[in-house]
Amino acid sequence: MIPLAENFFFQLLAGSLLLGSLLLAIAWSVVATRKRLQEQRFLVDRINSILPQTQCGRCGHPGCRPYARAIATGEAINRCPPGGDSTIRLLALLLNEARVPLDPAHGEIEPARVAVIREAECIGCTKCIVACPVDAIIGAAKRMHTVIASECTGCDLCIEPCPVDCIDLVERDAAPRYWSLSGLASPAATANREALDGEPCHD
Amino acid sequence: MIRQAFTDLFARLGSTTRRGIRPPTLRESSLRSRIMPTPMPDQLLLPLQDYADPLAREHDRIAPCVDVGDWVAKYQLLAKGKEPGSLRLHAPTSGTVQAIEQIPAAAIGQRPQLAIRLLTDTDERELPLEPPSDYRALAPEQLVQLIEEAGICGLGGAGYPTARKIRDAVEKNVKTLIINGVECEPYISCDEALLRERASLTVKGAELLQAACLADDCVIVIDNAMPAARKALTLALQGSSISLRVVHRRYPAGDERQLVKAICRREVPGEGHPPDVGVLVQNIGTAVAVYEAIVHAKPCISRIVTLTGSALLTPKNFDVPIGTPVQHLLKLCGVDDKEHEFTIRGGSLMGQYLLEQSAPIEKTTNCIIASNSLEIPEWETEQACIRCGYCAQACPAQLQPQQLLASIRSEERQQTLALGLDDCIECGACAVVCPSRIPLVSYYRAAKEIHREEFTSHEQSRHWQARFQYHQYRLKKNQDRAQPRKAVEQTVKEAQGFSRDQARMEISAAVERVRRRRQALAGGKDPGQEKSQ
Numbered sequence: 001m002i003p004l005a006e007n008f009f010f011q012l013l014a015g016s017l018l019l020g021s022l023l024l025a026i027a028w029s030v031v032a033t034r035k036r037l038q039e040q041r042f043l044v045d046r047i048n049s050i051l052p053q054t055q056c057g058r059c060g061h062p063g064c065r066p067y068a069r070a071i072a073t074g075e076a077i078n079r080c081p082p083g084g085d086s087t088i089r090l091l092a093l094l095l096n097e098a099r100v101p102l103d104p105a106h107g108e109i110e111p112a113r114v115a116v117i118r119e120a121e122c123i124g125c126t127k128c129i130v131a132c133p134v135d136a137i138i139g140a141a142k143r144m145h146t147v148i149a150s151e152c153t154g155c156d157l158c159i160e161p162c163p164v165d166c167i168d169l170v171e172r173d174a175a176p177r178y179w180s181l182s183g184l185a186s187p188a189a190t191a192n193r194e195a196l197d198g199e200p201c202h203d
Numbered sequence: 204m205i206r207q208a209f210t211d212l213f214a215r216l217g218s219t220t221r222r223g224i225r226p227p228t229l230r231e232s233s234l235r236s237r238i239m240p241t242p243m244p245d246q247l248l249l250p251l252q253d254y255a256d257p258l259a260r261e262h263d264r265i266a267p268c269v270d271v272g273d274w275v276a277k278y279q280l281l282a283k284g285k286e287p288g289s290l291r292l293h294a295p296t297s298g299t300v301q302a303i304e305q306i307p308a309a310a311i312g313q314r315p316q317l318a319i320r321l322l323t324d325t326d327e328r329e330l331p332l333e334p335p336s337d338y339r340a341l342a343p344e345q346l347v348q349l350i351e352e353a354g355i356c357g358l359g360g361a362g363y364p365t366a367r368k369i370r371d372a373v374e375k376n377v378k379t380l381i382i383n384g385v386e387c388e389p390y391i392s393c394d395e396a397l398l399r400e401r402a403s404l405t406v407k408g409a410e411l412l413q414a415a416c417l418a419d420d421c422v423i424v425i426d427n428a429m430p431a432a433r434k435a436l437t438l439a440l441q442g443s444s445i446s447l448r449v450v451h452r453r454y455p456a457g458d459e460r461q462l463v464k465a466i467c468r469r470e471v472p473g474e475g476h477p478p479d480v481g482v483l484v485q486n487i488g489t490a491v492a493v494y495e496a497i498v499h500a501k502p503c504i505s506r507i508v509t510l511t512g513s514a515l516l517t518p519k520n521f522d523v524p525i526g527t528p529v530q531h532l533l534k535l536c537g538v539d540d541k542e543h544e545f546t547i548r549g550g551s552l553m554g555q556y557l558l559e560q561s562a563p564i565e566k567t568t569n570c571i572i573a574s575n576s577l578e579i580p581e582w583e584t585e586q587a588c589i590r591c592g593y594c595a596q597a598c599p600a601q602l603q604p605q606q607l608l609a610s611i612r613s614e615e616r617q618q619t620l621a622l623g624l625d626d627c628i629e630c631g632a633c634a635v636v637c638p639s640r641i642p643l644v645s646y647y648r649a650a651k652e653i654h655r656e657e658f659t660s661h662e663q664s665r666h667w668q669a670r671f672q673y674h675q676y677r678l679k680k681n682q683d684r685a686q687p688r689k690a691v692e693q694t695v696k697e698a699q700g701f702s703r704d705q706a707r708m709e710i711s712a713a714v715e716r717v718r719r720r721r722q723a724l725a726g727g728k729d730p731g732q733e734k735s736q
Contacts, residue, residue, distance in 0.1 A: 048668075049661075049664075049665070051664070052660070052664045052667075053664040053665070053667040053668040053671065054664075054667065055667070055671050063671070064668070064671075086657065089614075132674075133671050133674055134667055134670040134671050134674055135670060135673070135674050135677070136670075151667075151670060153667050
């Protein structure tokens with residue numbers, strides 16, 4: 001009797017099984033990788049949608065999407081000063097992590113700002129136009145430049161390249177808030193005292 | 204028929220009719236006299252507010268079409284929006300435009316707004332009005348056009364432009380028109396006064412509105428605490444196809460959704476409006492304004508305002524030109540300074556405390572209350588929630604106010620939304636019944652504002668993201684375009700016998716030559732002259 005290992009049909013069977021499983025493994029790994037990549041891209045998209053899109057690079061990455069990619073692979077979520085606490089809160093919710101305060105190494109929470117060019121001093125070098133990540137500065141060579149305030153993210157990337165330092169960052173006048181959770185004790189009383197005495201009440 | 208009766212019975216016994224609160228009626232004092240005309244004040248302040256979207260950006264609002272220093276006649280158009288159907292503003296009297304300026308926020312929760320300051324003169328010269336020869340012959344779209352030209356907005360309080368509302372209703376094919384005369388706030392009596400004295404005009408206005416919005420039937424709804432108005436209306440409705448319905452007085456029965464639920468037994472969806480369920484709701488005051496606008500071609504330049512409160516000597520209803528300062532009206536009624544602690548614009552439950560006595564009467568202002576904390580208690584310091592559940596019983600929107608409060612305090616945004624914060628109509632019934640004196644509505648308003656802010660910042664960041672992506676696309680496109688051009692330049696140069704190495708050698712040779720000449724010259728001449736060469 002021929003030993004089993006030398007049986008031609010057995011060899012055929014074993015070989016095809018081996019080949020088949022190898023092919024299966026390759027296919028599975030390809031599918032899994034693609035799926036993981038897809039999931040990761042989806043996660044990056046979701047993280048990116050939470051980030052404030054100022055493209056300021058204060059997190060140490062060249063833009064919001066690179067930082068989102070880094071967060072997806074495990075970087076800390078508290079490196080975005082423009083986003084502040086609300087961004088950290090939403091990121092923590094999404095990634096099921098703990099809420100941590102902002103990392104002071106990357107900056108402090110500031111009110112929303114907007115760049116303003118002191119137009120008399122502008123020499124028209126176009127360096128800020130090149131630096132602006134959202135094309136919010138208009139102007140031409142040797143002509144005065146100006147910032148479209150509604151498009152400016154306040155990222156301060158135009159400050160550094162300006163050779164004559166004619167760009168200021170000023171606080172954006174935000175829509176005022178009339179209802180807030182603090183000081184709810186008696187807004188009616190406050191309003192009336194202000195109206196009748198003409199001075200704000202500070203208690 | 205029996206089935207209908209049963210449905211009616213169950214709907215009446217159903218939870219919504221019992222929800223809400225039953226505040227006392229305090230209209231008697233202001234209803235003692237007839238509607239009085241207002242002597243023209245020295246100046247009028249006409250806010251350029253488009254109530255359809257109070258948060259609209261500056262350039263989306265209605266824009267003035269007169270200049271500072273212009274003399275304007277009565278009924279002259281002062282401002283209009285860019286979009287069709289937006290609100291228009293007309294001069295209530297003749298005078299000179301003194302300024303177009305930012306006026307401070309009139310009350311808490313309001314934004315500072317642009318206003319036209321009109322110095323009135325006494326001659327009241329007016330533009331000739333051109334009423335249509337036969338208004339009955341007008342087509343529905345012509346009626347709506349006349350309403351739009353008259354600048355009418357919802358005079359009940361929300362102030363949505365009426366023409367736009369009607370067009371929307373026609374588009375959604377509404378079946379029922381409800382004329383809302385239910386006055387559920389304890390103090391406001393302007394609708395009742397209007398019905399008592401101008402019931403026939405109201406009915407005619409309602410008929411015109413029905414013709415404009417192509418509704419099959421029209422119902423005028425009043426509450427059961429206005430007998431005189433009911434009598435006048437019954438008389439005026441003789442021979443008319445419009446029916447009259449009386450609902451029990453209950454706060455907030457006058458709210459659109461509550462009314463649609465009570466009359467048509469239909470629930471208006473959370474994000475929708477009554478036209479979505481085939482109903483259009485208009486206020487009594489709007490109906491009268493529509494009558495004036497169509498029959499007399501008279502723009503909306505005045506409205507009825509209730510002046511009441513314990514600090515006034517003679518509370519009354521006034522026919523007030525839009526833009527009249529509140530203090531002018533208070534003076535007309537006589538103010539007891541000892542009693543007067545604060546002024547409320549709107550009703551005592553939904554109104555706002557006025558910050559400025561010089562604030563103008565707007566098209567949406569229905570009531571001014573001059574009062575003190577004895578009559579209308581101010582909010583006391585809140586106590587802890589004891590979970591009595593009174594607020595849940597009172598809430599007309601069938602929300603759970605105490606759970607909402609808890610989730611707002613713990614900043615659970617998703618849960619707050621899931622509990623239906625957006626369905627809150629800010630009627631304040633929950634805060635009135637709260638034994639712990641928690642100002643619940645203020646919490647809801649604050650939470651709504653925070654949500655709105657988060658939403659706008661998210662929208663903003665999406666816009667920035669799009670711009671950044673376009674920026675990157677632009678850079679790449681420019682680069683791609685530059686590459687073939689460079690390659691072409693390169694080949695052209697090579698064809699002309701140009702090689703980079705040779706060029707480099709030539710340049711370095713030239714530099715060397717210059718250096719040598721300089722060295723040679725430096726021996727004989729001083730550096731100053733060398734530079735000039």
